[in-house]
Amino acid sequence: MKLVIAIIQDQDRLKLAKALRQAEFQFTRLATTGGFLKHGNATFLLAVKDEQLDQLLEIIKAHSQTRTEYLPPAVASTLLDQMPTQPIEVTVNGATIFIVPIEKMIKF
Numbered sequence: 407m408k409l410v411i412a413i414i415q416d417q418d419r420l421k422l423a424k425a426l427r428q429a430e431f432q433f434t435r436l437a438t439t440g441g442f443l444k445h446g447n448a449t450f451l452l453a454v455k456d457e458q459l460d461q462l463l464e465i466i467k468a469h470s471q472t473r474t475e476y477l478p479p480a481v482a483s484t485l486l487d488q489m490p491t492q493p494i495e496v497t498v499n500g501a502t503i504f505i506v507p508i509e510k511m512i513k514f
């Protein structure tokens with residue numbers, strides 16, 4: 407079994423949750439915040455059998471979208487060590503996914 411930790415953009419959380427339910431995946435959804443942009447994002451936790459992994463990744467890929475953000479110089483200067491002269495372009499991936507082995511899963 408694997409634990410899939412998927413960080414996706416807030417705008418995609420509802421459609422991804424719906425698709426996961428339709429495919430009968432169990433999941434936990436956390437409201438999280440990106441350390442750089444300090445925007446809300448969503449983190450999904452899913453424990454799945456190894457043979458379900460490809461299907462799960464396809465669903466996440468199909469329901470998460472890469473977007474470009476433009477940070478005004480004044481906002482960017484609070485995140486970086488310098489004051490840029492132009493807005494900073496930031497590409498936010500549709501999903502950042504960590505896959506880790508599960509030694510044991512227990513429910514009481």
Ligand code: 2BA
Nearest residue numbers: 413439440441442443444445447496497498499500501502
């Ligand atoms: P944030 O930390 O808010 O980062 C949003 C986007 O800002 C990132 O998109 C990246 O394009 C950019 N970015 C992050 N740190 C930067 C820096 N020091 N300098 C310049 N640009 C920077 P993604 O890489 O697609 O990440 C989207 C979200 O996924 C992140 O939101 C964070 O919540 C999570 N994430 C990404 N990589 C991670 C990692 N290695 N560990 C834990 N969480 C991660």
